[in-house]
Amino acid sequence: MQATAQARVALLRAVNVGGTGKLHMAVLKDICDQAGLLRAKTYLATGNALFLSDRTEAALKAALETHLAEFAGKRIEVILRTPDELDGVLAANPFPDASPSRTLIVFLDQTPPPDALDAATGKTNEEVCFGLREFYIYYPDGSGNSKLKIPAAKHGTARNLNTVRQLAIMARALEGSSATDSALP
Numbered sequence: 475m476q477a478t479a480q481a482r483v484a485l486l487r488a489v490n491v492g493g494t495g496k497l498h499m500a501v502l503k504d505i506c507d508q509a510g511l512l513r514a515k516t517y518l519a520t521g522n523a524l525f526l527s528d529r530t531e532a533a534l535k536a537a538l539e540t541h542l543a544e545f546a547g548k549r550i551e552v553i554l555r556t557p558d559e560l561d562g563v564l565a566a567n568p569f570p571d572a573s574p575s576r577t578l579i580v581f582l583d584q585t586p587p588p589d590a591l592d593a594a595t596g597k598t599n600e601e602v603c604f605g606l607r608e609f610y611i612y613y614p615d616g617s618g619n620s621k622l623k624i625p626a627a628k629h630g631t632a633r634n635l636n637t638v639r640q641l642a643i644m645a646r647a648l649e650g651s652s653a654t655d656s657a658l659p
Contacts, residue, residue: 479512479526480556481649483641484538485581486521487551487631497521497546505545509537513648520633522641524648535583553581553631557649559607560642567635568603569612574635576613582630583607596621 486502499516502523506514511525511534527534531554542550555563569577586604594602600622601612608630613620633641 479528481524481526481645482531482534483555483557483560483645484523484525484534485553485555485631485633486523486542487553487629497542497550501545505538505541509534509541511538513651515644515648517641517644518637520637521631522633522637524641524644526648551629551631553583555581557642557645560638560645563605563608564635564639564642566605568610569601572612572614574639576616577635578611578613578617578632579605579608579635579638580611580624580627580630580632581608582626586626590624590626593626594622594624596623598622 484506486497499519502516502521503514506523506525511523511527514523514525516523529537534554535552538552539549542552563579567577567579585607586609590604590609591597591602598621599614600620601614602622602624603610609624609626611617611622611624611632613622
């Protein structure tokens with residue numbers, strides 16, 4: 475019995491989307507196709523891919539990172555989330571009244587360590603809160619003006635609240651399309 479394909483969002487860490495050695499989003503879509511992912515599409519030029527798959531998170535992560543390494547010649551980390559997880563991240567936003575473009579969510583593979591802020595440097599007026607496998611940062615003066623460094627974010631990837639909201643909407647739509655169409659892809 476085959477498992478039902480589920481929508482997933484892949485968030486790539488530290489990809490170069492401009493300049494030399496960049497990963498064009500059309501190439502990312504092709505990489506997803508090569509990895510056997512269904513109905514792959516990308517969103518924005520920031521390393522976001524959406525697709526359907528019946529594989530586990532670990533299997534998907536391994537497949538994508540392998541194909542990306544073959545393309546780039548180096549490891550590119552991938553963090554995955556389901557539509558339910560993205561909805562949970564949005565619902566748990568501790569800064570609901572803050573500007574969505576100044577609120578970043580740093581996605582991680584693991585739960586942030588409880589002492590993650592102890593090693594942070596350069597903090598001024600930024601606000602930081604932890605989630606399940608992410609943390610939220612509100613930058614009142616904009617992230618480009620901040621000197622905040624959080625070592626626990628080293629293996630994470632950040633997206634602003636607007637992007638996360640749009641990815642959640644797109645993932646839900648993709649998931650809905652798989653429920654009404656049994657002839658994938």
